[in-house]
Amino acid sequence: MAAPVRRGRRRVPSTSLTADGWRPERAVVRRSAGNWTLQSTLHRHGLGPVAGVDEAGRGACAGPLVVAACVLRPGDAQRLAGLTDSKLLTAAAREEYFELLTRRAVDLSVVVIPPREIDRRGVHAANIEGMRRAVAGLAQRPGYVLTDGFPVRGFGAPALAVPKGDLVAACVAAASVLAKVTRDRIMVELDERLPQYGFAVHKGYCTPVHDAALAAHGPSAEHRYSFVNVAGAAAAARGEPVLVHNGASTPSEDPVVAAGGGVAS
Numbered sequence: 001m002a003a004p005v006r007r008g009r010r011r012v013p014s015t016s017l018t019a020d021g022w023r024p025e026r027a028v029v030r031r032s033a034g035n036w037t038l039q040s041t042l043h044r045h046g047l048g049p050v051a052g053v054d055e056a057g058r059g060a061c062a063g064p065l066v067v068a069a070c071v072l073r074p075g076d077a078q079r080l081a082g083l084t085d086s087k088l089l090t091a092a093a094r095e096e097y098f099e100l101l102t103r104r105a106v107d108l109s110v111v112v113i114p115p116r117e118i119d120r121r122g123v124h125a126a127n128i129e130g131m132r133r134a135v136a137g138l139a140q141r142p143g144y145v146l147t148d149g150f151p152v153r154g155f156g157a158p159a160l161a162v163p164k165g166d167l168v169a170a171c172v173a174a175a176s177v178l179a180k181v182t183r184d185r186i187m188v189e190l191d192e193r194l195p196q197y198g199f200a201v202h203k204g205y206c207t208p209v210h211d212a213a214l215a216a217h218g219p220s221a222e223h224r225y226s227f228v229n230v231a232g233a234a235a236a237a238r239g240e241p242v243l244v245h246n247g248a249s250t251p252s253e254d255p256v257v258a259a260g261g262g263v264a265s
Contacts, residue, residue: 035084035170036077038162042144043074047158049106051142052171053131056086056179058123061227062197062204062220063187064112065123067130068178069138069145071107072171079104083173085166086180098181101174108174109137110182119226128152134175148172194220 039050055067072080079100086094101108111134118126135145135155145155148165165172184203191200197213197220204210204222206229214229218237223230 034077035168035173038146038169039072039171040074047144048074049140049142050144050146050171051107051135051138051157052146052165052169052173052175053134053152054148054166054172054176054179055127055130056176056183057204058127059206060204060224061206061230062115062199062210062223063190064114064183065118065126065130066179066183066186067111067113067127067134068175068182069107069109069131069134069142070101070105070171070174070178071138071140071142072174073104073106076104077170080170080174083170083177085164085173086176087166089177091184094177094181094184097174097177101178105174107138107140108178109134110178111137112182112186115222115224118224122226123224128154131155146172148176190222194222 039048039052042048042050049071051069051071053067053069055065057063057065080097082093083097089097111130113126113130121129131147131152132154135142135157142155142157145152145157145159146165146169147159147161149161149163151161152159162168162172166176167173187199187203190204191198196217198209199222202210211229214223214233215236219225219230219234223233225231225234
């Protein structure tokens with residue numbers, strides 16, 4: 001009786017021909033480059049330019065939502081050392097990085113979405129559309145897009161949702177700085193027109209000072225009326241009974257809108 005033939009496992013080459021063409025070699029991601037690792041790996045495998053996208057003001061109940069897209073120079077890690085999530089930087093550090101990014105970035109795009117559009121679309125839908133508009137506003141179509149936290153389609157390029165992207169990917173951190181500084185400047189300008197709300201201090205987020213101003217003066221045209229606390233303040237200003245929202249149901253599926261606020265971003 002002949003011995004059974006042992007079939008060895010066929011070795012698949014790292015680069016193989018597919019129906020769409022050549023499949024690139026599998027990328028090996030190393031952590032040695034810190035928050036530049038992911039985009040450096042994508043660049044090394046011919047998938048650049050890599051755009052990072054992030055927003056500021058998602059959880060605020062007043063002021064615009066600002067979304068930014070940014071493409072960094074692959075060799076700028078030293079010049080941008082310390083770049084991280086904008087919320088972890090001081091205001092002075094954010095301003096310094098903002099000026100540096102506007103000079104050093106390969107490409108950048110900033111989109112400002114006013115409160116009225118947020119109310120019409122819902123904050124999450126407005127955010128997604130803002131991300132698409134920011135990427136579309138880049139001078140060169142990116143080869144890859146990195147987003148912070150949740151997946152987004154419609155960029156016209158491959159995209160990857162990166163958990164805590166503004167900490168993990170430098171280009172996302174850059175976008176967060178561009179969005180945050182742009183929005184903070186807008187809120188300071190609004191404070192000059194509407195000093196009774198204290199926008200320069202809390203930047204439109206839900207704080208005791210902001211809530212007290214809403215109760216005393218009612219909401220302005222710069223507030224988001226789709227947020228529960230603003231809608232309640234508007235009803236109170238009209239002398240209507242205010243219903244306490246218990247979280248059981250909401251006209252929006254977005255938890256930020258349901259809660260009437262959120263963490264600063």
